[in-house]
Amino acid sequence: MVPLENYLVLSAVMFSLGVYGVLARRNAVLVLMSVELMLNAVSLNFVAFAAYLDPERITGAIFAVFVITVAAAEVGLALAIVIRLFRNRATSNVDEAAMMKW
Amino acid sequence: MGAEQAWLLAAIPAGVFFVLALFGRYLPRGGDYLGVAAIGASFVLFFFVAADFLSFYDFEAHKTFITESISWSEIGNFKLRQGIHVDAITIVMFAVITTVSLMVNIFSVGYMKGEPRYYWFFAVLQLFVASMLLLVMADNLLLVYISWELVGVCSFLLIGFYWEKRSATEAAKKAFITTRIGDVGLLIGIILLWKETGTFDIQQIIHAAEAGEIGQTYLFVSIMFVFLGCMGKSAQFPFHVWLPDAMEGPTPVSALIHAATMVVAGVYLTARLLPIFEAADGALLVVTIVGLTTALLASLIAFAQTDIKRVLAYSTVGKLGLMFVALGAGSPAAGLFLLMTHAFVKALLFLGSGSVILGTHHNQEMDKLGGLWKKMPITGTTFFVATLALAGLPPLAMFWSEDELFASVNHEWGLWALVLAMLAVFATAIFMVRLFIRTFAGEPRDRQVHEHARETPLVMTGPLVFLCVLAVVSGLFVFNGVGSALGFPGGIGEFVFLEEPERYAIDWTLAGISLAVAVAGVLIGAYVYWGNSLVRSTRLAEAMPRLYAALRNKFYIDEMYQYVIDRGVLGVSYVVSWFDRYVVNDTGVDGSAQVTGYSGSILKYLQTGRVPNYAMAITLGVVGLTVAGLLVRA
Numbered sequence: 122m123v124p125l126e127n128y129l130v131l132s133a134v135m136f137s138l139g140v141y142g143v144l145a146r147r148n149a150v151l152v153l154m155s156v157e158l159m160l161n162a163v164s165l166n167f168v169a170f171a172a173y174l175d176p177e178r179i180t181g182a183i184f185a186v187f188v189i190t191v192a193a194a195e196v197g198l199a200l201a202i203v204i205r206l207f208r209n210r211a212t213s214n215v216d217e218a219a220m221m222k223w
Numbered sequence: 224m225g226a227e228q229a230w231l232l233a234a235i236p237a238g239v240f241f242v243l244a245l246f247g248r249y250l251p252r253g254g255d256y257l258g259v260a261a262i263g264a265s266f267v268l269f270f271f272v273a274a275d276f277l278s279f280y281d282f283e284a285h286k287t288f289i290t291e292s293i294s295w296s297e298i299g300n301f302k303l304r305q306g307i308h309v310d311a312i313t314i315v316m317f318a319v320i321t322t323v324s325l326m327v328n329i330f331s332v333g334y335m336k337g338e339p340r341y342y343w344f345f346a347v348l349q350l351f352v353a354s355m356l357l358l359v360m361a362d363n364l365l366l367v368y369i370s371w372e373l374v375g376v377c378s379f380l381l382i383g384f385y386w387e388k389r390s391a392t393e394a395a396k397k398a399f400i401t402t403r404i405g406d407v408g409l410l411i412g413i414i415l416l417w418k419e420t421g422t423f424d425i426q427q428i429i430h431a432a433e434a435g436e437i438g439q440t441y442l443f444v445s446i447m448f449v450f451l452g453c454m455g456k457s458a459q460f461p462f463h464v465w466l467p468d469a470m471e472g473p474t475p476v477s478a479l480i481h482a483a484t485m486v487v488a489g490v491y492l493t494a495r496l497l498p499i500f501e502a503a504d505g506a507l508l509v510v511t512i513v514g515l516t517t518a519l520l521a522s523l524i525a526f527a528q529t530d531i532k533r534v535l536a537y538s539t540v541g542k543l544g545l546m547f548v549a550l551g552a553g554s555p556a557a558g559l560f561l562l563m564t565h566a567f568v569k570a571l572l573f574l575g576s577g578s579v580i581l582g583t584h585h586n587q588e589m590d591k592l593g594g595l596w597k598k599m600p601i602t603g604t605t606f607f608v609a610t611l612a613l614a615g616l617p618p619l620a621m622f623w624s625e626d627e628l629f630a631s632v633n634h635e636w637g638l639w640a641l642v643l644a645m646l647a648v649f650a651t652a653i654f655m656v657r658l659f660i661r662t663f664a665g666e667p668r669d670r671q672v673h674e675h676a677r678e679t680p681l682v683m684t685g686p687l688v689f690l691c692v693l694a695v696v697s698g699l700f701v702f703n704g705v706g707s708a709l710g711f712p713g714g715i716g717e718f719v720f721l722e723e724p725e726r727y728a729i730d731w732t733l734a735g736i737s738l739a740v741a742v743a744g745v746l747i748g749a750y751v752y753w754g755n756s757l758v759r760s761t762r763l764a765e766a767m768p769r770l771y772a773a774l775r776n777k778f779y780i781d782e783m784y785q786y787v788i789d790r791g792v793l794g795v796s797y798v799v800s801w802f803d804r805y806v807v808n809d810t811g812v813d814g815s816a817q818v819t820g821y822s823g824s825i826l827k828y829l830q831t832g833r834v835p836n837y838a839m840a841i842t843l844g845v846v847g848l849t850v851a852g853l854l855v856r857a
Contacts, residue, residue: 143838152834215834222832 128169136162149203149213153196160192225275226289226309229360232268232317236261237353240346247342255332258345262328262352266321273314277710287311290362290426308362308425311719315559316359316491319566322693323483324352326686330574331475333682334581344384344473351377355484359491363423364413371409371456371488375402378485382472394471401465405455412448415441425495432502443503449496450510457489457543460517464781467528467536474577477532481539482570490546490562494555501553511551511636515643518544520778522650526657527764527774531576534658538613539569541647545628548644554631556719561628564620564697568612571690575606578679578687579662596663598676601684603663605691610659612694614652615741617734622741623698627716629733645740652744657752664753 135158142155164185171181207213239261247254280287292306328348335344354373361367376399383395417423419441420431432442453459458466466486470477480486493500493510500506518541525537542565549557582599596603612619625648633641678684699705706714751763764771773779 140842144835144842147835218834219832222830 125169125173128165132162132165132169135159135165147214147216149206149215149218150200152215153199153203156199157192157196160188164188226272226279227291228268229272229289229309229313229317230291230307230357232265232272232321233353233356233360235264235268235353236349236356240349240353243342243346243349247346250342253342253345255341255345258349259325259328259332261349262321262325265352265356266325269317269321272309272317274710276309276314280711288426292362303365303423304363305366306362307360309360312491312494312555312559313360315563315715315719316487317356319487319563320352320355320359320483323566323570323690324348324479326570326574326690327475327479327483330478330577330683330686331473333680334475334577335473338473340384344381347377347380347384348476348479351381351479351484355488358488362425364416364425364428365423367425367492368410368413371452371492372406374485374488375399375406375456378402378469378476378480381476381480382469384472384476388471391471394465394468398465398469401462402455405452405462408448408450408455409452412445412450412452415445415448419445429496429498432499435502439504442499443506446496446499446503446506447509450493450500450506450513453489453493454513455489456492457486457547458517458540459489459513459544459547460520461780463517463521463540464777464784466540467533467777470530470532470536474532474573474580477536478570478573478577481536481573482566486539486543487546487562487566490543490550490558493547493550494558497550497553497555500550507551507553507635509551510547511632511640514544514547514549514551515640515647516544517541518548518647519643519650522647522654524774524777525654526650527771531579531658531662532573534654535569535572535576538651538655539565541651542569542613545625545644545647548632548640549628552628552631552635552640554627554635554720556716557624557627557631559719560701560715561621561624563700564612564624564694567690567693567697568609568619568621571605571609571687571694572613574683574687574690575602575609576662578602578683579606581683582679583676595676599663599678601678601687605684605687606663607659608691609694610655611745613655614745615648615737616745617738618695618698620694620696620698622737623701626729626734626737627701629737630730633733645737648737649740649744652741653748653751656745656748660749660752 139155139157139159139162142158143152146152146155167181167184167188169181171179171184175181203213206218210217212218236258239257243250243254243257250257276287276289279289288308288310290306290308292304295303295305297303328345331344331348335341338344351374354370354377358367358370358374361370379395379399382398383392385391386395413423416428416437419437420428422428431437437445455462466481469480472480500510521537521540521544525534525541528534528537542561546558546561546565549561578599579595579602582602583595596607608619612621615622615625617623629641629644632644700709701714701716703712703714706712706718711718776782
């Protein structure tokens with residue numbers, strides 16, 4: 122059986138890549154994809170812990186399913202916003218979407 | 224129907240109040256017949272209650288009362304019962320209140336005819352009577368306080384009945400606020416008594432006070448606070464200023480306030496709590512001194528007033544003072560007897576002056592009246608009897624009550640108080656004769672007013688005649704024979720008393736002096752004020768210009784209060800308003816708003832609107848917090 126540490130390391134690497142993507146990327150679609158990466162890292166954690174700590178029940182797996190559902194809804198909303206942004210500004214660069222300020 | 228159902232006396236008028244207040248305007252004649260019927264029912268029920276009470280009455284033990292109460296609320300150990308307590312004092316008060324109120328109600332049907340808000344007048348009248356009846360049968364101080372305030376608010380409504388008139392609203396406010404100042408004292412006193420005894424029940428508190436369970440100083444202070452309320456309600460110096468101004472209300476209201484429902488509340492409460500006054504050293508002396516001061520002051524001021532109702536008002540203040548003197552002498556019999564006879568006489572005088580006012584088309588200045596006796600024979604005659612009764616001539620009612628008063632004062636305090644009380648009676652005789660002569664006798668001073676004067680209808684003269692009979696005979700209740708015939712042997716002295724029943728016995732010396740004083744007063748009054756030219760009285764006024772001016776201006780007491788209000792109250796208010804404006808408002812409220820606005824105008828530049836900036840801030844925040852958490856744990 123693969124030890125728990127391997128999963129956790131993989132998850133941490135995925136999460137860090139996601140954070141890097143969110144902070145460094147300027148394209149809104151790529152930022153969204155990075156967010157998905159972070160969410161998947163979290164889901165991986167859930168499933169790994171579920172399998173190791175409480176194999177009888179699948180609590181962590183259920184959480185992962187919920188996270189996937191929420192992530193799907195969130196992406197649907199976020200992509201709609203990106204499309205509106207592109208229609209209005211002819212760009213998908215998040216640096217140029219700076220309307221929400223004083 | 225027994226004395227246990229005495230609460231019906233108050234419940235019936237109270238119920239009719241709601242009917243009249245809600246639907247009175249839709250009823251024919253404003254529903255005045257309902258008002259008369261309600262008070263009439265109370266009046267009739269009173270006889271049943273009295274008969275039942277007298278059949279219970281134990282003339283050997285002499286301490287009979289009937290009490291009936293329900294549990295009102297229970298919170299933990301705190302139990303509150305509300306109920307009625309009917310004893311001799313209550314019966315006497317019932318007699319006064321129901322009789323006078325009924326007469327006033329009937330009289331009002333004639334007097335208030337055609338006035339606006341006719342139905343409302345009768346509605347409030349019912350509530351007034353109901354709350355007063357409740358007051359005199361309440362068995363605990365809390366209920367006393369509630370009905371006490373109800374009486375106050377009804378007087379406010381009725382004095383300010385003509386609220387279109389500025390002077391009426393001012394007078395209503397003055398009456399309410401002045402009595403409220405005393406009422407604060409009453410509330411403090413009730414709370415103090417409750418704190419020490421743990422009960423509001425009057426009999427239990429009296430029992431505790433008599434048993435010496437309350438410390439002397441504590442008892443004295445708390446009963447003085449209660450007495451402050453009595454002074455306010457009963458218009459004792461220095462609270463007397465509201466009563467003369469209360470004349471702004473319709474005249475029947477004045478009759479009710481002066482005789483039955485308002486000012487006697489203080490006398491009643493003092494009589495009810497008299498054992499406590501007795502138990503507290505020095506309390507009775509305070510009561511006596513307040514009473515004597517008021518009696519003398521008011522009797523002097525009345526000399527120089529020209530408005531009929533104002534003269535009567537000051538005579539009431541004076542007589543109330545004498546009632547307190549009687550109570551101060553430790554004689555509730557004398558106090559309540561004086562209260563009763565005075566109520567009948569004063570109600571008669573006020574209804575008589577109301578009849579004059581209506582008969583002369585709203586004229587109440589004595590300078591314009593005169594010679595009305597021939598034009599208004601019934602009013603004139605009854606007024607004449609009432610004048611002599613108030614002056615204290617035998618065999619009219621007030622002679623006997625004042626005799627009882629003099630006897631107890633002489634017994635308790637000795638000569639000095641007796642002389643002062645007699646001075647007040649003497650002065651009353653003089654100015655009452657002055658009032659009568661200038662209104663009814665002599666030549667008319669104003670032809671036109673005299674020409675149009677006419678006698679008032681039966682609905683008004685009827686009550687006058689009835690009260691006139693009472694003003695003549697009610698003094699006889701003091702005698703054993705009359706009392707026996709009516710069911711309370713021994714007369715009023717053995718019916719109402721503090722410790723030992725005392726049968727009335729004429730002290731011929733005192734009665735003779737009292738008679739001489741009254742006759743002298745009447746004669747001097749007649750000598751000075753007889754005739755039309757007013758030569759003698761004018762000369763008298765000119766001989767003492769400063770005294771006359773002081774009397775005319777009521778010893779400048781109102782002006783003094785006004786000065787205190789202007790300088791003291793308004794001065795303090797100025798400081799408070801300055802603090803409110805500049806410290807609370809400008810610095811506190813506006814200042815904090817400005818600080819918020821200024822810091823916002825600087826901090827807004829942090830909001831760049833760029834999503835990566837926010838994301839970076841969140842990330843750095845989480846990392847920072849994690850590092851900080853690890854450091855703390857390490």
